[in-house]
Amino acid sequence: MRLTCPLCGDRDRREFYYYGAEDYLHRPAEGAPLAEWDNYLHLRDNPAGVLRDLWYHEAGCAQWLLVTRNTVTHEILGTELVAERKA
């Protein structure tokens, strides 16, 4: 499996650490009810299909990537830097 790091280019999966779905980017505001935190930390759509998820280029540039990919075919549809993400 290979991922294209926006900074480093095409790299082997072994250079990356995987965190989980992009849900982790949508941190509830301070004081949000616990149900929102449950949603944030635990509950997942877990699609069999297109998923946006978080990968860390640990052996490379130490950037977190937001990857759009298909969990059934493993097709990679796009990668962007978390720090410079659009949405």
Next chain:
Amino acid sequence: MPELIAKSALEGRSVTLGNVTLAEVAVGPITSLAVFPAGGKAVAKGLKVLGLAMPEPGTFAEKKGARIVWTGREQAFLMGVDAPPLEGAALTDQTDGWAVLSVSGAGMADVLARWVPVDLRLAAFPVGRVMRTQLNHMNVVILRIGDHAVEIMVFRSMARTAWHEIETAMHMVAARAGVKI
């Protein structure tokens, strides 16, 4: 008053096997420049005295013994010279954090292909390019300094392992050279 003797990680050793040479090299001071948001202009100004600029991702540049190496998003290592006074960036001394190994010779790419999971063909990784990647299970910075030469920066504490891995690969590549297909 103690007398503090400086020691490099591998005490400058070197070895040649077949057509590949492995050596620990001294590269002088290393300073990390991490540009703050909106700090780019000030950094550019500060680097101008050295005739250098922040490098594009995956590249390095050299000028009069000073080398500036891209190492990450909005980050570079200034090597070989002390950092000039600089606004707009966090400067952190990294001199002691790294051991630098030079691997050179016609079989260099064959040796590194035993451990490095990236495309080292000259067209994909030409002279003047740098990458952060792995050497077996160690994180490294690799600079392409010649068609058949690289410098590999590895965490100092792991220098012995890095040396061992590369030397082992050199032995295996050399043993193969005697193999007829």
Next chain:
Amino acid sequence: MRYSGLKVITEGLFGNKGWTPAWRDPAPKAEYDVVIIGGGGHGLATAYYLAKNHGITNVAVLEKGYLGGGNVGRNTTIVRANYMIPGNTEFYSHSMKLWEGMEADLNYNVMHSQRGLINLFHSDGQRDYWVRRGNAMINQGDDAILLEREGVREHLPYLDFENTRFPIYGGLLHPRGGSARHDAVAWGYARGADKRGVDLIQNCEVTGIDIENGVVRGVQTTRGAIRAKKVGIIVAGRSSQVAAMAGMRLPIESHILQAFVTEGLKPVINHVVSFGMGHFYISQSDKGGLVFGGDLDFYASYAARGNLPMVEHVMEAGMTLMPMIGRAKVLRSWGGIMDMSPDGSPVIDKTHVEGLFLDCGWNYGGFKAVPASGWCMAHLMATGNHHEVAAKFRLDRFATGHLLDEEGTGSQHNLH
């Protein structure tokens, strides 16, 4: 038909003509008391115990592929009861007891073999952890023996005690741990359930769950609508998709776990051995293949196949721990889809929909749990009450913080 050695001989003498199908191939009825979605190990065991323990036999198991085609047929077959945290210990202890009576109960030889499991440790800190765990096992009534380095050497002389990167300090021996023939477990439960009247319906995919006013009414399938008073979702890696049909978002992320088997070899490994520095566990099957595995591929996936980095990591771990296996050749690798939960422990619970039940979150420890999971899920579906050994497997425990985190790795799904 009752299986026995005598039966094998008499059938053999008459050309094996008399063997009858292990289960029927019924068409789905319009209505059942209970519909189980998922014909894997847990689903089949649930159906079996609904019939056997609770007399509920008007049951259908709906399987979109073939029976036992999920993780029960693609795992490393390890059976153990070596948990540490209350909530888990009693459950796996119960499961072990069911394993120990399984062959007699099912009249099917699942080749459960208590050859002993040794979990190795490689530092003082790891020893302390395993001692805590071993004591928890004994407090639960199960067995554990602490082996120091020389004790490990007596059991496993072929390990690399001299050269390895992380020296072997010792191990925790769980004598009742072992392995079983995975397919046979699914088939044994299937045959037992079928015999008691359960309809096992293969090639029948559930496409919708019918809910009226918060009460489950049945399911839609590729073979038509089926009404049901109660529905159990027991679909492991597919839990999120099926639960979504009932409007639920689960605390589950699906991941790939690979496993490996070598060509057949004469016996060399008699235990189940688990490495403590990096995931690697191995045993030898009765056919002679070394069966081993490691960690997840670590990225969410439904592909049921893996990639090389984890393959290589597992092999490297094998080589540092027991280099005598170097010349064994890997014959086949495969991947299963694991329903990873945020604390590494499962869910056996009711849902917000009346009559709809959920059994999921087995991470990659579902095989050994098959009997107790079936037992407890059947209990819950039949009585409406949580079985005492599965009382803590609640769906809301992540929200409330009543966690069962054996590994202490936190809420990140893939770290368990």
Next chain:
Amino acid sequence: MRIDGKGLIDRTKPVRFRFDGKDYAGYKGDTLASALLANDVRLVGRSFKYHRPRGVLTAGSEEPNALVEVVGPSNQTPNVRATMQEVFEGLVAQSQNRLGSLRFDLLAVNDYLSPFLSAGFYYKTFMWPRAFWEGLYEPIIRRAAGLGSLSGKHDEGTYEKAFAFCDVLVIGSGPSGLIAALTAGRAGADVILCEESHALGGRLLSAGGTIGGVPAGEWVAQVVAELQALPNVRIMPRTTVTGAYDHGTYGALERVGLHKPARPNLPRECFWRIVAKHAVLASGALERPVAFENNDRPGIMMASAVRTYLNRYGVVPGKRVTLFANTDAARATARELMAAGVTVAAIIDPRPDASGVEECPVHVGAEVVGSRGRLGLSGIQVRKGSEVFEIETDCLAMSGGWNPTIHLTCHMNGRPRWDEDLAAFVPMEGAVQGLLAVGAANGSMSTHGALATGHAAAMKAVEALGRKVSVAVPEAEDMPYRLKALWAVEGKGRAWLDFANDVTTKDVKLAAQEGYRSVEHMKRYTTQGMAPDQGKNSNVAALAVLADATGRGIPETGVTTFRPPYVPVSIAAMGAGGRGEGFAPQRFLTSDQASRDRHAPMIEAGLWYRPSYFPKPGEATWREACDREVTMVRQAVGIADVSTLGKIDIQGKDAGRFLDFVYTNTFSTLPVGRVRYGLMLREDGLVLDDGTSARLGENHYLMTTTTAAAGLVMRHLDFVHQAFCADWQVRFISVTESWAQFAVAGPKARALVNSFLESPVELPFMGVAPVRIGGVDGRLFRISFSGEEGYEIAVPTRYGEALFRDLVARAETMGGGPYGMEALNVLRIEKGFITHAEIHGRISAYDIGMEKMVSAKKDCIGKAAATRPGLWGPEREQLVGLKTHAPISSGAHLFVPGTEVHRETDQGYVTSVGWSPTVGAWLGLGFLKDGRARIGEKVRLVDHLRGLDVICEVCHPVFHDPEGEKLRA
């Protein structure tokens, strides 16, 4: 028997080798199989279950029968395909899976018991009495099962792994592969051409014919010469592509040194990870056997294998050969044998409309229905219409048609397509992104078809790469491929499908009869296709038999999944580099040699090596050294290397704000020159790590992490920064490796420190200051992990060793010295300081009594989730100290004295213990339900594993200097 004038072996280079203790001669270029056949050795193995005599079936890696052990000077390799093992001078091989000799295998009794050993018999018996399974039945089954043997000795062989990258990967070097490589190579693309065999040419080496008007062998030589001359083409012989993985990654196994005597540093095998933009699958096709009664005797072989042995090795496996085949192509084998002067007794062709004209008897519309010969074929029974007759023969060449070698196209879950004309599965196009199957692998069976499709696929790749080339497709044979599907001949006896696992047509039918009708059920119930050949020779036929038995067509019956690897790969090859210390990098402290000089046992701490203790003459146990070192620190001064702690340099106007966000407590208010203890949570509210952070300047902090969590914390900080506050004015970088840092602890610490500073400093407790030591800039922290007055002194790493030696020497003049991990651990337990033994991932701030450190004034990572009700209250186990006078242990559990010991009464557990020479008691830290409310009570500590049962006093966790007077002195 060797035939003069045939074959590609080098007859000038004879080679001696040994099989089952007997010496034989072969030639360079022989495989073990060809050399044994040349020596008329037909019996080479025993089957898996019935221990039937078996001979060579094929000439390739798909061989199911001729599996042997190759015995080297130091170790042996089981399950080696004799058809792939090249002979070399001194090769020693032996047969396997036998009890007694190969000719008189005692386990052959199983063959007579076969009626009782039908598919799945073991699921139905051996259940009573229960203890007999593990005690009796299973050991017998295990001993009988298995194939070859591992020696049980460490594999000391050399193995390697490597990466390669290319534009076009060509898999296979038959006609389609060669033309594909030539096309892409001439276009200037970077090409890797992998060939499983040692010689390039594929089927062209085994067959005659012409290409472009020249003999096929000559064409191969020309193309290979051109490819070798192209700098952009890398030819990899002896390399099998074993797996297709995501995004153009392929696994490949190269047999580097297996065809010659072992040589130092020469790898036996290399496992390649090849990344290709495009791939051409030119893997050819595998000929399939026909199931008939007793079709497994030595001497019954694949027709193509007989042809290969003749043309490539100059060997005929018999004196009177017969052919049983359902295609025209297979006839070539018979014709070439006759041309070489070998007697062909008959051709049996089941197709009623096949040609009856050959230079030997032809039985059209006939079938082979049986065979005889105990250890080797001596005759066959042929049925034509209602007539059955015998033919004497010692070699039957059979062919049931061909199966395209599509395995790699299925490795990513691609399902193959059934082709009715070929009666075979062909690849689904696009099953593996970037890979095109060509030639026979894609069902183009003629040489012309192979060349044309190989060329076309390469052209596609060339165009996609933006290159141009013109290569003409040479003329070649373009015979249509006609066959009548024939899977199994009707008959009563046992007809083998899976030779390797002893699965017969009866087994498959029995599976169907018993309801195991899904192809996966049939496979798993009968073990069909699960042997070393993974069903390469038998899966399709077994499927056809199952389809027939269940009244379905083959496409509806489905197909089992091909999974990697294509051929078995040794664990040592895929695990190359992992042996011994290679499994993980080793990290060494600058003080490493100095510690070893003092005979300190070095222990692993994560990847680091740290000294356990520093033994003195006369000390018999580690405890004596540890007690001495603890007392030394408490009474004088001790030195410890603490460089392994993670160090992160954090700068910027928002640095304080950032720390406030990642720590529970506040750092933005920390004065410059001061240090503060910080607690870090995971977002789920449980403790991630702890450590101190120092404020070095207005916008400059230095964070320390524990050794264990250094990498974890860095990743966490990167995430928090990049995900939530990328626009803040903060930057950070690890400086763990940049500084060597030493703890100086004890009542004499200050005197020692001031003895080497250029100008002595007076630091308050939790202070930090820049210092100069011997002309070097360093940092001095006044912090303590021992409870004594303590300093940590940091210098650039290059000076670490010198400073450590100097500090130890100074300490020794003051009654002190170095101390190791054991003493460090006792010191911190005495002081109630926690480590990851306590903060083990299930622990909240509340559990360790630090809930007040979670600032109410600000948000921080983990703050919200930490408020979940399950993480609070008297049911939680809380950190306490334990004290007693008998030895205690970590991992023990805690109970109320006088109560029964079981899960329900469990009150907690112990995380750290040590004998405290300071307190004069055994001390422990542990977690106890509602522990803070129970201080002063007694608990019963039980460690079943070590046989301990001790009453302890529950204490506040800080035993030593609870007021902190020594720290602040």
